[in-house]
Amino acid sequence: MELISQEVGKKSLLLGNEAIVRGALEAGVEICAAYPGTPSSEIANNLFFISTKAPELLYFEFSTNEKVAMEVTAAAAAAGKRSLTCMKHVGLNVASDVLNTLSYVGVKAGMVIVTADDPFMHSSQNEQDNRYYAKMASLPMFEPTNPQEAKDMTIAAFELSERLEVPVIIRTTTRTSHVRGPVIFGPLPEKKPSKGRFQRDNKRWVPVPAVARIRHKVLLEKLEKAAMEAENTPFNTVKGSGDIGVIATGIAACYAEDAIDFLNAWDKVRLLKLGLTYPQPRRMIFEFLRKVGRVLVVEELEPFQEEIIKGIAQDAAMDVPIYGKGTKHLSRLYEIDPLEVIELIAELIGIDAPKEQIPDISNMPEIPQRPPSLCTGCPHRETYMAVKEALKECGISEEDVIFPTDIGCYTLGLLPPFNMADYLLCMGSSVGSSAGFSIATDQKIIAFIGDSTFFHSGISPLVNAVHNNHKFLLVVLDNSTTAMTGHQPNPGIELMPPGYENHTRVLIEDIVRACGVKHIKIIDPYKKDEAIKAFKEMIELDELGVIISRAPCILYKRKVIGGKK
Amino acid sequence: MKKRICFVGVGGQGTLLASRLLGEAVMKAGYDVRVSEVHGMAQRGGVVESSVMTGGIKAPVISKGMADVLISTEPVETLRALDRCNIKTTIITNIAPIEPMTVKLGLQKYPEVSDILDFIKDRFQNTYAIDATSLAKEAGTSKAANIVLLGALIGLNILDISKELFIETIKERVKPKFIEANLKAFELGLNSVA
Numbered sequence: 001m002e003l004i005s006q007e008v009g010k011k012s013l014l015l016g017n018e019a020i021v022r023g024a025l026e027a028g029v030e031i032c033a034a035y036p037g038t039p040s041s042e043i044a045n046n047l048f049f050i051s052t053k054a055p056e057l058l059y060f061e062f063s064t065n066e067k068v069a070m071e072v073t074a075a076a077a078a079a080g081k082r083s084l085t086c087m088k089h090v091g092l093n094v095a096s097d098v099l100n101t102l103s104y105v106g107v108k109a110g111m112v113i114v115t116a117d118d119p120f121m122h123s124s125q126n127e128q129d130n131r132y133y134a135k136m137a138s139l140p141m142f143e144p145t146n147p148q149e150a151k152d153m154t155i156a157a158f159e160l161s162e163r164l165e166v167p168v169i170i171r172t173t174t175r176t177s178h179v180r181g182p183v184i185f186g187p188l189p190e191k192k193p194s195k196g197r198f199q200r201d202n203k204r205w206v207p208v209p210a211v212a213r214i215r216h217k218v219l220l221e222k223l224e225k226a227a228m229e230a231e232n233t234p235f236n237t238v239k240g241s242g243d244i245g246v247i248a249t250g251i252a253a254c255y256a257e258d259a260i261d262f263l264n265a266w267d268k269v270r271l272l273k274l275g276l277t278y279p280q281p282r283r284m285i286f287e288f289l290r291k292v293g294r295v296l297v298v299e300e301l302e303p304f305q306e307e308i309i310k311g312i313a314q315d316a317a318m319d320v321p322i323y324g325k326g327t328k329h330l331s332r333l334y335e336i337d338p339l340e341v342i343e344l345i346a347e348l349i350g351i352d353a354p355k356e357q358i359p360d361i362s363n364m365p366e367i368p369q370r371p372p373s374l375c376t377g378c379p380h381r382e383t384y385m386a387v388k389e390a391l392k393e394c395g396i397s398e399e400d401v402i403f404p405t406d407i408g409c410y411t412l413g414l415l416p417p418f419n420m421a422d423y424l425l426c427m428g429s430s431v432g433s434s435a436g437f438s439i440a441t442d443q444k445i446i447a448f449i450g451d452s453t454f455f456h457s458g459i460s461p462l463v464n465a466v467h468n469n470h471k472f473l474l475v476v477l478d479n480s481t482t483a484m485t486g487h488q489p490n491p492g493i494e495l496m497p498p499g500y501e502n503h504t505r506v507l508i509e510d511i512v513r514a515c516g517v518k519h520i521k522i523i524d525p526y527k528k529d530e531a532i533k534a535f536k537e538m539i540e541l542d543e544l545g546v547i548i549s550r551a552p553c554i555l556y557k558r559k560v561i562g563g564k565k
Numbered sequence: 566m567k568k569r570i571c572f573v574g575v576g577g578q579g580t581l582l583a584s585r586l587l588g589e590a591v592m593k594a595g596y597d598v599r600v601s602e603v604h605g606m607a608q609r610g611g612v613v614e615s616s617v618m619t620g621g622i623k624a625p626v627i628s629k630g631m632a633d634v635l636i637s638t639e640p641v642e643t644l645r646a647l648d649r650c651n652i653k654t655t656i657i658t659n660i661a662p663i664e665p666m667t668v669k670l671g672l673q674k675y676p677e678v679s680d681i682l683d684f685i686k687d688r689f690q691n692t693y694a695i696d697a698t699s700l701a702k703e704a705g706t707s708k709a710a711n712i713v714l715l716g717a718l719i720g721l722n723i724l725d726i727s728k729e730l731f732i733e734t735i736k737e738r739v740k741p742k743f744i745e746a747n748l749k750a751f752e753l754g755l756n757s758v759a
């Protein structure tokens with residue numbers, strides 16, 4: 001496997017996510033945990049793969065959710081082991097309870113938290129800007145612009161984390177996670193397998209109010225130190241000369257550099273590229289602002305840097321105009337279009353950007369849409385069709401039913417011919433929202449949740465539903481894997497991938513029973529008549545019930561046991 | 566060699582493999598390169614888009630009219646991506662359609678392939694319409710249509726990448742049991758523009 005190559009100086013075409021893994025290995029990471037989520041998944045997948053092929057290199061686990069993964073890795077770092085956790089942007093919401101106090105107690109060995117944002121929502125339900133988490137938790141943050149930087153920054157992040165004894169955040173976006181570029185390999189450290197030792201100290205690690213008050217002060221002092229480092233880090237650089245200033249971070253810095261190249265304007269434009277993006281190098285930014293007449297801030301999502309930079313200018317009583325998202329020169333919506341950056345910089349310089357000749361394509365033949373859909377033969381299809389048929393036989397119109405849904409492949413039940421997804425917020429929301437609908441309406445409620453999502457966030461709302469006597473039918477679509485993100489194992493896994501056989505299987509029906517649910521059925525969705533009969537009985541029951549529809553994901557089955565169907 | 570190469574296709578057609586292979590070849594040829602990929606939900610039979618940027622271009626995204634080359638494994642997807650093209654863009658497109666679910670369910674119509682090709686050729690002079698799926702079948706697997714199109718790209722000498730270097734890349738990067746079919750598909754694509 002390429003990522004664990006010992007060949008120093010090797011040049012490899014790595015994804016940003018793979019480069020982070022290589023960086024973590026070169027930094028001697030030992031304990032990693034994660035819950036998968038696009039666009040972060042390849043980090044966890046590669047760590048998982050390495051842990052099965054070369055267990056002497058590192059420990060990795062797929063934890064049940066991001067909060068658990070962060071707790072696992074935080075404790076590892078407290079016990080002196082370098083650790084890493086990674087998640088998609090909304091995953092950090094789940095782990096934010098940990099994050100905002102972990103920053104107080106800190107770590108002993110280096111700990112890196114990777115958050116992968118998804119501007120334009122290629123695979124997500126929102127496009128929140130997780131840089132605000134760095135600010136909220138007062139933690140240092142790096143933002144790479146390319147895979148080589150992703151590797152270098154991961155190593156730097158471990159070192160900074162260990163120096164300051166706080167976790168350090170690496171924030172990527174889809175375009176830095178999923179871009180390949182050449183990466184030069186450095187040496188892997190020699191491994192001396194040993195256990196860490198946790199030094200008991202309840203004045204440090206137990207943030208009761210009296211301790212927390214001290215630790216908050218300590219945290220802010222650490223942040224001051226990080227700000228000093230930001231003034232001198234090689235990741236914050238100035239290039240070019242002239243009266244126009246551009247300040248950019250992450251993938252947006254690539255758009256800015258390309259634009260200045262394209263306009264051949266390095267003698268007119270000065271670019272400040274920030275890599276250690278929180279806390280800001282205030283002195284460096286102040287010096288930069290002094291040298292330019294106007295400034296454009298180019299960053300994905302929210303005007304995060306722009307607002308801080310405006311604050312720096314205000315503090316120094318500077319009147320240099322600062323443009324960006326706050327001034328609507330760029331949009332807070334979706335991804336930045338590189339062409340916009342070219343045109344904005346050209347406008348600031350006062351030149352016309354060269355334009356390509358584009359033919360008129362307005363009257364092209366009508367194009368059919370091609371939305372993603374559930375695979376042919378997918379067991380979820382069978383389950384949805386069985387519910388439809390059962391409702392029909394019960395004489396209930398689908399129009400009178402609410403179908404709360406959840407996060408996974410089965411969210412595609414939204415599309416025809418199913419049209420069976422009516423409400424969705426986040427992981428596990430199918431269960432909690434069903435409780436709300438059951439109180440607020442007289443409508444029939446049939447909710448869908450996947451096996452991995454159930455383990456992630458479905459259990460506590462189910463206990464809530466039992467205790468508070470809510471009435472709905474919950475369908476657990478158990479395909480024995482976390483399919484959408486690339487078939488990662490979860491606690492309910494039946495078909496164990498190679499190297500995973502020693503894990504303990506947790507049965508969903510045992511959990512459902514232990515939650516206190518009285519009516520439970522397990523069906524095979526491919527056995528149509530039995531499935532329809534089970535759904536009819538549960539629909540007519542009009543009480544809280546759970547149907548576990550169990551059949552492995554066909555793609556996963558093929559992967560694990562070969563071509564046989 | 567600053568070029569922006571846009572790949573489009575349908576999930577499962579090997580769009581990502583094609584862009585990865587080209588990226589490896591560009592790096593082998595000694596140029597800087599960025600390859601952007603689409604992962605996640607979009608892969609479930611939806612539209613897949615990736616890109617290869619060469620020669621120091623850093624942004625992995627192609628704006629309107631900025632593609633130097635468009636490589637498409639599906640004709641309707643070629644249409645959908647036309648806004649990336651300008652009059653000089655080289656378009657290399659497969660002509661074998663894959664009906665989307667919306668068409669199979671009778672909700673929308675799939676345009677005539679000849680109409681699609683006429684529309685494109687009328688506006689973009691450097692268009693190469695290739696029956697890549699048939700050529701791939703001839704090579705041993707219909708899945709190699711992506712490699713046929715890469716053969717055409719290399720054959721057109723738009724990039725500073727030799728045939729030999731690309732063959733080497735295929736041998737290094739493709740699973741052993743598919744190498745032979747892929748090499749044949751590459752050769753057939755190369756010849757289709759000769």
